[in-house]
Amino acid sequence: MxxxxxxxxxxxxxxxxxxxxxxxxxxxxxxxxxxxxxxxDGEEPSSPAAAHASxxxxxxxxxxxxxxxxxxxxxxxxxxxxxxxxxIVFGKAAAAxxxxxxxxxxxxxxxxxxLHRWLTTETKYADRASVDAVVPSPVLWKEMAANGQFxxxxxxxxxxxxxxxxxxxxxxxxxxxxxxxAVTVSGKQSIAWKGSPAGGAENRATTLAVQCxxxxxxxxxxxxxxxxx
Numbered sequence: 001m002x003x004x005x006x007x008x009x010x011x012x013x014x015x016x017x018x019x020x021x022x023x024x025x026x027x028x029x030x031x032x033x034x035x036x037x038x039x040x041d042g043e044e045p046s047s048p049a050a051a052h053a054s055x056x057x058x059x060x061x062x063x064x065x066x067x068x069x070x071x072x073x074x075x076x077x078x079x080x081x082x083x084x085x086x087x088i089v090f091g092k093a094a095a096a097x098x099x100x101x102x103x104x105x106x107x108x109x110x111x112x113x114x115l116h117r118w119l120t121t122e123t124k125y126a127d128r129a130s131v132d133a134v135v136p137s138p139v140l141w142k143e144m145a146a147n148g149q150f151x152x153x154x155x156x157x158x159x160x161x162x163x164x165x166x167x168x169x170x171x172x173x174x175x176x177x178x179x180x181x182a183v184t185v186s187g188k189q190s191i192a193w194k195g196s197p198a199g200g201a202e203n204r205a206t207t208l209a210v211q212c213x214x215x216x217x218x219x220x221x222x223x224x225x226x227x228x229x
Contacts, residue, residue: 078106078114083217087210090218091183092158094118098134098223099153099189099204108141120211120219125178127209127222134223148194153204155187161207161228179213180221184228 079097084090097118101111112135119126136144160168164182168175175181185208190201207228209221 081118085212087181087183087212087218088158091185091208091210092155094208094220095185095206096153096155100151102150103145104148108138118220120221125221130222151189151191153187153189158183158185179211181210183208183210
């Protein structure tokens with residue numbers, strides 16, 4: 001993905017990420033990769049933390065060779081924000097939304113707009129750039145659309161990372177300021193395109209920051225740069 005441009009909006013994004021990291025730090029004191037999330041500025045948002053030992057996940061999109069027949073699967077609708085107060089339920093739905101797309105049914109701008117509705121309205125915490133990073137660029141989207149490419153997601157499970165759970169048990173009051181939870185989700189992404197409706201499938205895993213205040217439904221804060229077990 002392209003690097004952020006050195007302009008005022010870029011600086012605002014950096015400040016937002018610092019605020020997000022500060023808010024989450026109170027609870028995720030032992031969460032691996034958080035330091036990278038706090039300090040990253042000019043790096044690509046999708047890059048894994050340097051301290052993370054696991055290899056980076058495979059790309060969530062591809063541009064296969066152009067085929068001829070159109071896949072029989074019906075076009076998928078844009079992701080709809082769920083109404084839930086359960087951070088794990090929300091995290092699983094958010095992961096499925098981030099892993100799914102359909103270039104036959106809508107544009108890159110439309111899917112970005114839909115995903116932005118999942119973000120918390122507390123803009124000082126919302127890491128919009130981390131969400132944008134998991135969506136193909138307009139140029140890549142155009143190439144994918146020429147091949148009728150689409151992806152579906154299957155979520156296997158979601159849980160609070162071990163370090164998050166331990167930190168929360170040791171000091172449960174720390175979450176009552178921001179109500180930001182870490183949720184790790186695993187599943188599978190299936191990709192298909194013209195001439196290959198069966199496509200291929202790859203395992204996926206991601207750790208999301210989810211805000212669930214008691215007074216309103218959950219919302220997405222951002223996508224963490226590395227997966228926390």
